Amino acid sequence: MEGTERRGSGRPDEAEWLASYDPRAFERVAVTCDVVALTLRESRLHVLLVRRGGPPFAGDWALPGGFVRAGQESLDRAAARELAEETGLGTDTALDRVHLEQLGSYGTPDRDPRMHVVSVAYLAFAPDLPDPRAGTDAVAAAWIPVDELDLGGTAVDPADPGEAPQPSGGVGRPTERDRRGGTHGGGPARRSADSPTPADSPTPADVPVPTGVPAPTAPPSGIRLAFDHARIVADALDRARSKIEYTPLATAFLAEEFTVSELRAVYEAVWGGKLHAGNFHRKVLSVPGFVESTGATAERGGSRGGPRARLYRAGDARLLHPALLRPDREDDVR
Amino acid sequence: MEGTERRGSGRPDEAEWLASYDPRAFERVAVTCDVVALTLRESRLHVLLVRRGGPPFAGDWALPGGFVRAGQESLDRAAARELAEETGLGTDTALDRVHLEQLGSYGTPDRDPRMHVVSVAYLAFAPDLPDPRAGTDAVAAAWIPVDELDLGGTAVDPADPGEAPQPSGGVGRPTERDRRGGTHGGGPARRSADSPTPADSPTPADVPVPTGVPAPTAPPSGIRLAFDHARIVADALDRARSKIEYTPLATAFLAEEFTVSELRAVYEAVWGGKLHAGNFHRKVLSVPGFVESTGATAERGGSRGGPRARLYRAGDARLLHPALLRPDREDDVR
DNA sequence: CAAATAGTGTCTATAAGACACTATACT
DNA sequence: AGTATAGTGTCTTATAGACACTATTTG
Numbered sequence: 178m179e180g181t182e183r184r185g186s187g188r189p190d191e192a193e194w195l196a197s198y199d200p201r202a203f204e205r206v207a208v209t210c211d212v213v214a215l216t217l218r219e220s221r222l223h224v225l226l227v228r229r230g231g232p233p234f235a236g237d238w239a240l241p242g243g244f245v246r247a248g249q250e251s252l253d254r255a256a257a258r259e260l261a262e263e264t265g266l267g268t269d270t271a272l273d274r275v276h277l278e279q280l281g282s283y284g285t286p287d288r289d290p291r292m293h294v295v296s297v298a299y300l301a302f303a304p305d306l307p308d309p310r311a312g313t314d315a316v317a318a319a320w321i322p323v324d325e326l327d328l329g330g331t332a333v334d335p336a337d338p339g340e341a342p343q344p345s346g347g348v349g350r351p352t353e354r355d356r357r358g359g360t361h362g363g364g365p366a367r368r369s370a371d372s373p374t375p376a377d378s379p380t381p382a383d384v385p386v387p388t389g390v391p392a393p394t395a396p397p398s399g400i401r402l403a404f405d406h407a408r409i410v411a412d413a414l415d416r417a418r419s420k421i422e423y424t425p426l427a428t429a430f431l432a433e434e435f436t437v438s439e440l441r442a443v444y445e446a447v448w449g450g451k452l453h454a455g456n457f458h459r460k461v462l463s464v465p466g467f468v469e470s471t472g473a474t475a476e477r478g479g480s481r482g483g484p485r486a487r488l489y490r491a492g493d494a495r496l497l498h499p500a501l502l503r504p505d506r507e508d509d510v511r
Numbered sequence: 512m513e514g515t516e517r518r519g520s521g522r523p524d525e526a527e528w529l530a531s532y533d534p535r536a537f538e539r540v541a542v543t544c545d546v547v548a549l550t551l552r553e554s555r556l557h558v559l560l561v562r563r564g565g566p567p568f569a570g571d572w573a574l575p576g577g578f579v580r581a582g583q584e585s586l587d588r589a590a591a592r593e594l595a596e597e598t599g600l601g602t603d604t605a606l607d608r609v610h611l612e613q614l615g616s617y618g619t620p621d622r623d624p625r626m627h628v629v630s631v632a633y634l635a636f637a638p639d640l641p642d643p644r645a646g647t648d649a650v651a652a653a654w655i656p657v658d659e660l661d662l663g664g665t666a667v668d669p670a671d672p673g674e675a676p677q678p679s680g681g682v683g684r685p686t687e688r689d690r691r692g693g694t695h696g697g698g699p700a701r702r703s704a705d706s707p708t709p710a711d712s713p714t715p716a717d718v719p720v721p722t723g724v725p726a727p728t729a730p731p732s733g734i735r736l737a738f739d740h741a742r743i744v745a746d747a748l749d750r751a752r753s754k755i756e757y758t759p760l761a762t763a764f765l766a767e768e769f770t771v772s773e774l775r776a777v778y779e780a781v782w783g784g785k786l787h788a789g790n791f792h793r794k795v796l797s798v799p800g801f802v803e804s805t806g807a808t809a810e811r812g813g814s815r816g817g818p819r820a821r822l823y824r825a826g827d828a829r830l831l832h833p834a835l836l837r838p839d840r841e842d843d844v845r
Numbered sequence: 846c847a848a849a850t851a852g853t854g855t856c857t858a859t860a861a862g863a864c865a866c867t868a869t870a871c872t
Numbered sequence: 873a874g875t876a877t878a879g880t881g882t883c884t885t886a887t888a889g890a891c892a893c894t895a896t897t898t899g
Binding site (some may be wrong): 454458459460478479486 | 877
């Protein structure tokens with residue numbers, strides 16, 4: 178809207194002017210909010226998906242989402258609403274322990290065969306939540322392990338990653354997408370789709386889906402997602418991997434009180450690899466404001482032995498300083 | 512769109528179902544692309560702005576932007592088009608040296624008094640470009656020094672930063688916004704507006720606009736921007752400050768060949784502070800792929816004396832490893 | 846010549862990782 | 873008992889920053 182009027186004064190292209198002046202005079206794009214909700218179940222990362230009842234992509238799994246209610250709600254609220262509807266949790270209940278942030282917007286004209294739809298994607302970090310009330314919705318809804326998804330390991334041109342999340346306007350570190358290339362140096366006409374720029378993680382890796390990263394890549398023949406949702410989920414995972422490096426958000430996957438081992442399990446699940454227990458322990462406790470001791474101790478030791486671990490809760494830091502950097506992978510930048 | 516059909520089977524709220532089922536049956540939101548184009552002029556950071564000709568906010572400066580052409584262009588393309596139109600440069604010409612990435616989307620219902628508009632904001636890094644062809648557009652267009660803008664140093668509730676960029680899905684480091692709080696831990700209903708989550712910079716600083724950061728904060732009475740564009744520009748600056756930490760994008764502000772001193776000037780302008788020349792020099796040359804020597808030497812030494820500097824061009828790295836971290840500011844996290 | 850800059854050398858503090866070791870608790 | 877885990881200590885290496893210094897060029 179803004180800045181529209183400046184067009185069309187003393188210009189020859191009146192037609193074009195009209196087109197952009199009154200939105201109602203022309204076809205419009207639809208706006209939806211889609212949510213990539215992540216949680217940890219049995220030390221595996223899961224994403225909330227719904228099964229589509231009708232075409233297009235009938236029977237396929239897709240991200241929960243829906244139209245933004247014009248004039249009624251902000252994007253953030255729309256995302257929260259979608260998430261609440263899908264998880265079956267009240268907008269307040271257990272849902273207030275969920276972290277929700279904007280991921281990026283996707284708006285290629287042909288991403289939905291029915292019409293031009295711009296989806297504003299959100300990323301959610303949730304503690305282990307109950308199964309979504311599948312019966313309520315037409316088809317099914319479930320938490321699916323992310324490593325069972327086909328996220329299209331099929332290389333993305335590093336110079337033209339499509340459109341969507343960029344290492345966005347938040348405080349962050351380079352994400353996988355950044356590592357893969359992003360829009361750097363490209364002319365304005367380089368991307369094929371709209372993509373938020375990833376901006377979360379600092380570990381470089383310009384190779385699309387190289388070996389070296391253990392779990393979070395696409396398996397031989399995983400679950401296909403509807404629309405461009407595989408891309409959105411891939412971007413979300415990039416963001417998540419990056420985000421837990423420099424924020425305490427890994428704690429959002431856990432209960433209010435947790436042990437350092439449980440926290441380490443979050444990192445291992447999200448990053449996909451083993452971490453050195455001893456060094457991780459010291460590191461976590463050394464970052465100011467990351468966790469604070471409750472003074473209590475776990476009821477029992479590990480299931481396979483070991484002393485009872487001390488309990489912690491999230492500290493008051495909003496950023497980790499210094500950050501917990503991902504271990505260098507082979508597939509480093511350049 | 513996606514996942515809409517799953518609603519409304521065996522549900523009591525048929526009305527609501529209808530509302531979200533067929534987008535054409537209800538009021539829609541408009542989608543625009545706004546661009547925050549940054550460039551360096553005389554060692555100061557400037558942003559491209561246009562002056563509004565009519566209400567609302569007539570006479571105020573605003574970001575260049577316009578409607579996304581339904582069914583015709585992706586978000587990335589729309590942003591590139593807006594930028595090209597405004598700078599007067601062809602979509603290819605000098606514009607192919609411009610870096611363009613998605614920043615985030617802003618969609619509070621009341622951000623435009625006329626209707627519900629979702630703006631997908633983009634961030635551009637440009638080398639010194641000619642003045643925009645002001646005559647063409649109704650009112651004016653110009654490069655304005657960012658430190659002359661009123662970006663509302665008026666504290667943002669660290670717990671409720673509004674809606675827009677989050678340290679997005681790209682590879683990044685925590686940005687100022689991350690440092691200020693972001694959506695961490697907040698329930699889904701916490702934000703007042705939609706904001707991409709910043710994800711770019713790692714230096715923590717939870718204080719809204721604390722002392723310590725020299726230049727890039729709001730002056731006593733700077734230029735007011737239309738709509739929520741001050742917020743968008745603030746988010747863009749956060750992203751930019753963060754982005755040059757872990758990517759070689761600072762070179763996008765310079766000509767093809769540049770000296771280390773010129774590169775340092777970019778960092779100083781964007782971060783707002785002096786950097787140690789010697790350490791910066793060594794650091795830049797030590798990061799693999801950041802810059803590569805051309806073998807040539809500058810024609811003349813500095814205007815105030817000194818040897819002729821060697822010339823470099825951007826290297827092939829897409830991420831800096833290790834990153835060039837911003838010097839710790841007092842206003843550190845916690 | 847004076848002053849400012851380009852570029853290098855050196856030292857110190859911090860942080861990450863490898864490794865070793867103890868103490869505890871489960872089966 | 874055997875084994876796995878919680879948590880700590882120590883050493884090595886990489887990096888950031890402070891500081892010093894030389895060489896080169898402009899006014």
